[in-house]
Amino acid sequence: MKTLNVLESLAVSEHGKALKEIAAEVGLVKSSVFRILYTLKQAGYVEQPESNGVYRLTLKTAGLSRRNSERLGFATVARPHLARLRDTLDESVALAERRTQSVVLIDVLETSHPLRLSFHIGNDCPIHATALGKAVAAFLSPRDLAALLGKPDLPQYTDRTNTKMRELKAELARVHKLGYAVNDEETVLGAVIIGAPVFDSQGNACGALSVNIPTARCSATRKKQLIVAVRDAGQRISSDLADLGFVR
Numbered sequence: 001m002k003t004l005n006v007l008e009s010l011a012v013s014e015h016g017k018a019l020k021e022i023a024a025e026v027g028l029v030k031s032s033v034f035r036i037l038y039t040l041k042q043a044g045y046v047e048q049p050e051s052n053g054v055y056r057l058t059l060k061t062a063g064l065s066r067r068n069s070e071r072l073g074f075a076t077v078a079r080p081h082l083a084r085l086r087d088t089l090d091e092s093v094a095l096a097e098r099r100t101q102s103v104v105l106i107d108v109l110e111t112s113h114p115l116r117l118s119f120h121i122g123n124d125c126p127i128h129a130t131a132l133g134k135a136v137a138a139f140l141s142p143r144d145l146a147a148l149l150g151k152p153d154l155p156q157y158t159d160r161t162n163t164k165m166r167e168l169k170a171e172l173a174r175v176h177k178l179g180y181a182v183n184d185e186e187t188v189l190g191a192v193i194i195g196a197p198v199f200d201s202q203g204n205a206c207g208a209l210s211v212n213i214p215t216a217r218c219s220a221t222r223k224k225q226l227i228v229a230v231r232d233a234g235q236r237i238s239s240d241l242a243d244l245g246f247v248r
Helices: 002-011 019-026 030-043 059-071 074-089 131-137 142-149 165-178 220-244
Strands: 092-098 103-109 181-184 191-199 205-214
Touching (some): 074 103, 092 131, 103 205, 131 142, 131 165, 191 220
């Protein structure tokens, strides 16, 4: 724990820190901190460019994080949060990833309820009609949004599907403000889906997650509960991606 505290103290410093400063921050005597720094220097994780000068982390520590980030992809990082959300709500949940010209479903965890919606990994998520698509689209630049929209005509899936561009842009503005999107029978009659965006370490919308529920189980109170839970899960996944330095 002492060593980790020393590493964390150095990690938040751009230009390094002196022994005295590190000792004060971690609450240890200078002799203890010196021994820790000496060991880290020997292992190649800390350097001291000038004699009796400041200590700073080397690129070797960045390499550890980079390799771990490459191993832990978007779906892998999100999976524990999806499982927790599914188990807490006992409703099906899904994860979608933003691609250059589409938003694609990459993970699904189903509820134990016999009455449930079925989605398939690899399906596209139209950004004008799905909660996952709208949750991503609301946080894109006009240029990226145009790339995802593709053709100017918006397909209609049910009589509740929004096919007017002006209304879509107004809805995306609301999603951006509120932090969640709703698909209220816009793709499947009898189904409500709540979606929230997920951001990478640079604040870019890299995907979204959703919870899916039949309208028969979706009271006003239940809907509010789902919104809070989905937004919270999206924020937690985004936080983990930020800690890993994940970039879309």
